Amino acid sequence: MTKRIGLLTAGSDCAGMNAAIRGIGKAVSAEKNLELIGFRDGFNGLVEDRTMDLGGGVLSGILTLGGTILGISRNIPQAMPAANGTADLTQNAVDTYKRRKLDALVCIGGKETIKAGLRLSQAGLNVVVLPKAADNDIPGTDKAIGFDTAREIATQAIDRLHSTANATHRIMIVELAGVSAGWLTLGAGLAAGADVILIPEFPYDFGLISAAIGGRQKAGRNFSLVAVAENARSQELVEFMERAARKKAGQQSGSDSAVNAEMERIGKGYSGETMLLARRLEDETGLQSRITILGALVRGGTPTASDRLLATQLAEWGVLMVATGQFGRMAVRMDGAMSSVPLEDVVDKHKLVTADHGWIRGAYQVGTCLGVKIPGL
Incomplete structure (x- = not known):
């Protein structure tokens, strides 16, 4: 039975995000029972059901590009902009997930994305997070995508x-x-x-x-x-x-x-x-x-070789996590080895210099x- 994976990039942009998108797309295409659908502009696209087809050669040539072809936003479902401040539109995100018949949602992002991913996981969605942070402040992983660049x-x-x-x-x-x-x-x-x-x-x-x-x-x-x-x-x-x-x-x-x-x-x-x-x-x-x-x-700019390698490794591991049912977790590379950690263990925490x-x-x-x-x- 084919599994459908949703993909989005959230938070602030950084180099290496396109490399991660490409890595996920390549890993998905190598599996006969997986499909990939992209959501535009971070969680905005998930809440508003705005998608992007990631097939047909769209991923060709993006390995060296900065930014993200999916677009990005700092908004999260539990605090979306509204006329009188913010509104919790988590249910809208859940509805899109179900309407699109997704089996998993992969989110590339930082600390706020981890928080949003945990909330969606608690709402019943199968969520995997890939860490990105230009300032490398996400705990549980040696480095986050974007830091080396x-x-x-x-x-x-x-x-x-x-x-x-x-x-x-x-x-x-x-x-x-x-x-x-x-x-x-x-x-x-x-x-x-x-x-x-x-x-x-x-x-x-x-x-x-x-x-x-x-x-x-x-x-x-x-x-x-x-x-x-x-x-x-x-x-x-x-x-x-x-x-x-x-x-x-x-x-x-x-x-x-x-x-x-x-x-x-x-x-x-x-x-x-x-x-x-x-x-x-x-x-x-x-x-x-x-x-x-x-x-x-x-x-901005072209990601370094180190960021491309890390993004590709995390992407491949993230797809493996989906295939093996490891949800509510973040893919990490710790002490050089790939693994994952529960979102609960890293939410609202910072990796500090000691x-x-x-x-x-x-x-x-x-x-x-x-x-x-x-x-x-």
């Missing part, structure tokens, strides 16, 4: 800024994706020889950064490269936010206006804290600073300032 692009960007920083005697600050985890910033920063690397896991001491750059100035190196994750925070800011939280909970007295003003500043954008860092460094060092925000740049990670030790060994003193290093 993002790291390579970020490394090249920092490399290119090195000569400009040197020629102009400036501090070049490169802001990278990383709301909760600093894998992209740490990996690219270390690979490109950044002088300072700041990540969310370790709130930084500005004094240590200033001292590190000051030391370079004394040694005749009147420029520096700083790689900073978008959500890296100073120890001062973290302490203030903790005080604000206590204030909000009624556990601490103080000025509401001061707390509110600072919280408003914090929420103005990804680069707000980075801009403050740049200004403080100019004041302390006397060097001009410039900020480059890579943003979505690291998500103090004992080899990249942290490596950074210390080559004299990179991480803005914090870590015991034992």
Whole structure:
């Protein structure tokens, strides 16, 4: 009996998603009892029953393409845009699944896709998730699709800024994706020889950064490269936010206006804290600073060989999971071996950089300032 598989790509785009689509299509076509149907624009297509035929040579030539031929959206069934905010349209997704007589749904996406996949699984759908995340913050797997390409692009960007920083005697600050985890910033920063690397896991001491750059100035190196994750925070800011939280909970007295003003500043954008860092460094060092925000740049373009291989492996494993009835799970590659983990084990969790990670030790060994003193290093 033929099994029908639905496929969608959700969340933010990243390189390697088309490679995964191709891998799934190739694996399905190799099996006589499997069929594949694509849904357009992530969960929007599932909720609205908008499909794309993935046969007839559509998958030819997409291995090297960035983005996703299916289109993408951040919307999830349990929180779809509505006139008065959002609406739970999970039942619409279930109805489409049944109307299309699907036997499984494969979702390529990140943390929100995992959450949506778990919800659909609990609603009775047979769901398999393939992990993708340019910032590599999905737990349970060595790497997610898109990370290697993002790291390579970020490394090249920092490399290119090195000569400009040197020629102009400036501090070049490169802001990278990383709301909760600093894998992209740490990996690219270390690979490109950044002088300072700041990540969310370790709130930084500005004094240590200033001292590190000051030391370079004394040694005749009147420029520096700083790689900073978008959500890296100073120890001062973290302490203030903790005080604000206590204030909000009624556990601490103080000025509401001061707390509110600072919280408003914090929420103005990804680069707000980075801009403050740049200004403080100019004041302390006397060097001009410039900020480059890579943003979505690291998500596009041709995927690296590593991302193509990972996407192909995860795709093949995902189809195997469907064929063998392993549902409500995420395909992973852990310690080099392919396997799967329950969605419940990874939902609402983050893979964070730890103090004992080899990249942290490596950074210390080559004299990179991480803005914090870590015991034992």
